[in-house]
Amino acid sequence: MESMESRIKRYGFDVGLDRTGTNSQKWDAPPKGVLPLWVADMDFPCAPAIVQAIEARAKHPAFGYTHMDEKDYQAVSGFYKRRHGWTIEKEQMLFTPGVVDSLLLSVQAFTEPGDKVLIQTPVYGPFFSVVKRSKGRQLVENPLRFTGEDWEMDFEDLDKKLPGCKLMLLCSPHNPSGRVWKREALEQVLALCKKHGVLLAVDEIHCDFVFTGHTHVPLLSLPGTQTGVVAAVSATKSFNIAGLKHSTLVCPDEELRKKLQDQASAMGMGGGNMLAVCATTAAYTQCDEWMDTLLYVLERNRDLAVQALNAMGLPALTPQGTYLVYADMRALAPTCEQIDKILLEKAKVMLNRGTDYGALGEGYMRLNLACPATTLQEALGRIQSVCR
Numbered sequence: 222m223e224s225m226e227s228r229i230k231r232y233g234f235d236v237g238l239d240r241t242g243t244n245s246q247k248w249d250a251p252p253k254g255v256l257p258l259w260v261a262d263m264d265f266p267c268a269p270a271i272v273q274a275i276e277a278r279a280k281h282p283a284f285g286y287t288h289m290d291e292k293d294y295q296a297v298s299g300f301y302k303r304r305h306g307w308t309i310e311k312e313q314m315l316f317t318p319g320v321v322d323s324l325l326l327s328v329q330a331f332t333e334p335g336d337k338v339l340i341q342t343p344v345y346g347p348f349f350s351v352v353k354r355s356k357g358r359q360l361v362e363n364p365l366r367f368t369g370e371d372w373e374m375d376f377e378d379l380d381k382k383l384p385g386c387k388l389m390l391l392c393s394p395h396n397p398s399g400r401v402w403k404r405e406a407l408e409q410v411l412a413l414c415k416k417h418g419v420l421l422a423v424d425e426i427h428c429d430f431v432f433t434g435h436t437h438v439p440l441l442s443l444p445g446t447q448t449g450v451v452a453a454v455s456a457t458k459s460f461n462i463a464g465l466k467h468s469t470l471v472c473p474d475e476e477l478r479k480k481l482q483d484q485a486s487a488m489g490m491g492g493g494n495m496l497a498v499c500a501t502t503a504a505y506t507q508c509d510e511w512m513d514t515l516l517y518v519l520e521r522n523r524d525l526a527v528q529a530l531n532a533m534g535l536p537a538l539t540p541q542g543t544y545l546v547y548a549d550m551r552a553l554a555p556t557c558e559q560i561d562k563i564l565l566e567k568a569k570v571m572l573n574r575g576t577d578y579g580a581l582g583e584g585y586m587r588l589n590l591a592c593p594a595t596t597l598q599e600a601l602g603r604i605q606s607v608c609r
């Protein structure tokens with residue numbers, strides 16, 4: 222049997238790849254010489270089966286409007302059944318260009334100007350912007366509680382704030398904290414949304430990045446979710462094909478699905494990206510071994526980074542999922558703006574500012590682990606060099 226180290230080499234997870242000059246936002250936007258550990262995509266080649274699927278399709282020189290075949294639907298449902306024990310029926314699926322588009326679609330389809338939408342902060346920036354970009358909607362924040370040892374949901378505050386809200390947007394697993402919400406927490410969120418008549422849209426884009434000892438519970442696999450709940454998933458984060466733009470929005474509730482379909486038409490969100498569909502179907506059907514190998518590499522990187530950051534006096538919790546580490550860097554400077562400047566100009570490393578995830582993130586930075594261990598070690602060494 223092939224060893225894990227041999228698989229790591231075969232997939233190129235040990236050396237990664239040079240992404241400069243490839244229209245990569247992560248690599249081509251920062252100043253020259255800066256090591257980018259910001260935007261959440263990976264410095265690894267995607268699985269060979271995905272490249273082959275795109276190459277094979279590209280050989281046919283017609284790229285007209287596309288649609289999803291039976292095999293594409295089966296690929297989605299087969300993957301989530303196999304990897305997460307979650308049954309998705311064909312008629313529950315809608316396809317959108319991305320998970321952020323799905324969140325925006327949900328806000329616009331399910332709420333009216335003046336309605337309130339609740340999010341749990343700190344959270345991935347577009348959770349704020351999809352609400353702010355939707356005319357007249359009001360944002361309500363239910364901050365997560367940092368206990369000193371963990372990030373937890375504040376259910377008492379949630380129970381107080383949900384009344385009067387129309388929709389809640391949930392991030393599971395959670396970006397940036399790396400928390401993989403337990404079944405009991407999800408059940409409690411669901412019960413509170415039901416109690417107060419609030420619709421629930423969950424972003425599960427990070428669901429495949431879950432480390433040893435933790436399990437992602439798909440919200441729609443819980444009882445009581447046949448009405449009032451939608452879930453956004455995608456192969457793009459898991460398989461490093463985010464630039465292809467494609468995702469699945471799952472909605473078992475027929476009435477809500479109709480609203481989503483009408484809103485998608487109103488927004489001109491139709492069709493799809495042919496190459497993304499090919500890539501997604503290949504990812505969902507032929508890449509389990511690649512994914513398992515990647516998870517092993519990411520878990521090793523996680524342990525390396527968390528240990529190093531804490532040793533530098535930059536407290537970081539061990540992420541349970543995602544490939545992101547959220548670290549308290551106030552030992553470097555009090556504000557994200559100042560920390561970012563030090564990291565960029567002195568350490569020559571680019572991370573994401575905690576304030577990208579809301580005001581609660583002041584003094585925190587988010588570091589992306591999805592690179593070869595050698596790159597990560599180089600970045601950590603550079604960060605160490607600016608620690609007093």
Ligand SMILES: Cc1ncc(COP(=O)(O)O)c(C=O)c1O
Pocket residue numbers: 261318319320321322345392396424426427455457463467468
């Ligand atoms: C929680 C979360 N949702 C959505 C996205 C982006 O999804 P998409 O590119 O499909 O819009 C990201 C990307 O980092 C993310 O972290």
